[in-house]
Amino acid sequence: MTRTAAPPTQPPEPEGPRQVTKFEFNLLRILRFLVRHFPADQGLQLVRTATTKPECISAGAVELVKDTLKKAFVLFLTRAGGWRNDKYLRDGQPVGGRVWDRIPLDERALEFSRPVLDFLFWLTAEKVHESKVAWDTAPKALTPADELFFALSFDAMRTDPDVLAVMRRKDVVARNPFCWLLAPQDAADPDAAKPAVPDFTPVCQGQRAVLLECLQRELTNRWVKTERDKGQLTDWKKMRVQGNAEFATLRGFLQVAEAARRTDLARFVLRTNAQVLQSDLTPVFWTGGLQGSGPQRLADRLETQRAALAVPRQMEILETWQERARYVGYFDDDYQASQMWKADWEAASGDRVAARARAAVEMLEPLRGPVPGAAPADGAPPAGGNPEGSPG
Structure with missing residues (x-):
């Protein structure tokens, strides 16, 4: 019995750019602005502009949001100081090394939850400085990565006085310790x-x-x-x-x-x-x-x-x-x-x-x-x- 050789298969062609709607495109640009990968003046203009919102966004857009968050935050934390060979206390004892040397992977893995996506949806759909939609979320519902995301978002938008006045009244800012450590002068109600x-x-x-x-x-x-x-x-x-x-x-x-x-x-x-x-x-x-x-x-x-x-x-x-x-x-x-x-x-x-x-x-x-x-x-x-x- 002879064995027939299987026909050669072509390697799968690389996927092209994901197709997104105008709303999704603006949402992704706002996200990149919040994580410091998009010009601030253009990002704030998008925040001050409303885009007709759909019932939901595509799975492809959600994957792009996740990918952006994952890469941007690892890069930010590394540049901010995670790369430094420092000593910090762990169970009362000094432990040296870079953050990936000191901390096990399961303890430093960042997890973002639904409020982040809801916030991006709100920023894209509304003129934030004129919005009548009272978006907010309870701090207890946030992961550590969520809190840092909202702190960086606040930091990116606080240069606009109108947007600042809206954001400082949100619990995700007012009750967020990272916001106060990064910019107490703007987190406080004057x-x-x-x-x-x-x-x-x-x-x-x-x-x-x-x-x-x-x-x-x-x-x-x-x-x-x-x-x-x-x-x-x-x-x-x-x-x-x-x-x-x-x-x-x-x-x-x-x-x-x-x-x-x-x-x-x-x-x-x-x-x-x-x-x-x-x-x-x-x-x-x-x-x-x-x-x-x-x-x-x-x-x-x-x-x-x-x-x-x-x-x-x-x-x-x-x-x-x-x-x-x-x-x-x-x-x-x-x-x-x-x-x-x-x-x-x-x-x-x-x-x-x-x-x-x-x-x-x-x-x-x-x-x-x-x-x-x-x-x-x-x-x-x-x-x-x-x-x-x-x-x-």
Whole structure:
């Protein structure tokens, strides 16, 4: 019996570009804008333009959305700091290496859920600044990757004042800790009596903490730029809103990081101060651009100037961490973590930075009159109250 050879088969031809509708095309361009792969001016124009929405989008378009998210976020997190050979705490012990060396694959795999697609659908179908469709989603329904996506989306759109006013009222922004860490000055409601910061506990746990490890360099660069730009602010109210938002964000975050024993996640605060306070500075560095005499009440003017120094005021907290670390013994549970913090402190010249921060803050304190309900000069909370700007 002879065996007949099978006829040769041609290799499958590569698939051509997927066909998408106009709506899907705009949706994909908006997504690329949100993940920084499309010009910002064109992306914002699409967000401000409505496109007739279909009942649903094709499976091919959904696959393109998934592919874009997967590749864009891996690239962003790698560039933001994931590629760096750093040490971070894992179960209380320092673990070194790049993020893919330190963290098992199943713990760093990003998972996006339905709210992301619903949000893109809403952005494409509506004129966001004029939309009557009250889209939003509960933070509990979001994965860590979702939260970071909404934070980057907010960051991309906040340069448009009309869109910013809409987005900051959404729970995906107002209750998103990543949004506040990236841009507290825009996440805060400028008309609120005090900043309503979210709970920062989740970002010190699980995959959110891994994301925050990758963001340390990005956060440092952002906060340094913001500090150096303060001298150009001319509006007293804007300065006070921004300073109060920064203080509430950093103080709330540092309290959570300390409770979670993840002081390594606060490196960006230490490094920001180290880069800004490379020399002795006076409050004019932060407030020199304020025009006019400011608010009528002297107390309000002083509080605005004090708010401008929100970042150097955090050094008092970091200094207490350093003092505590000095007394941790070799056989104590926190010995390895304390040694890593002391190394970070030394690398940043922490003692010198803390002294410079204290000097700058104290230049305002002698002028400070008794303000009812205000925090004392050492940053301690008033009797029976919370620290200024901290979560209730």
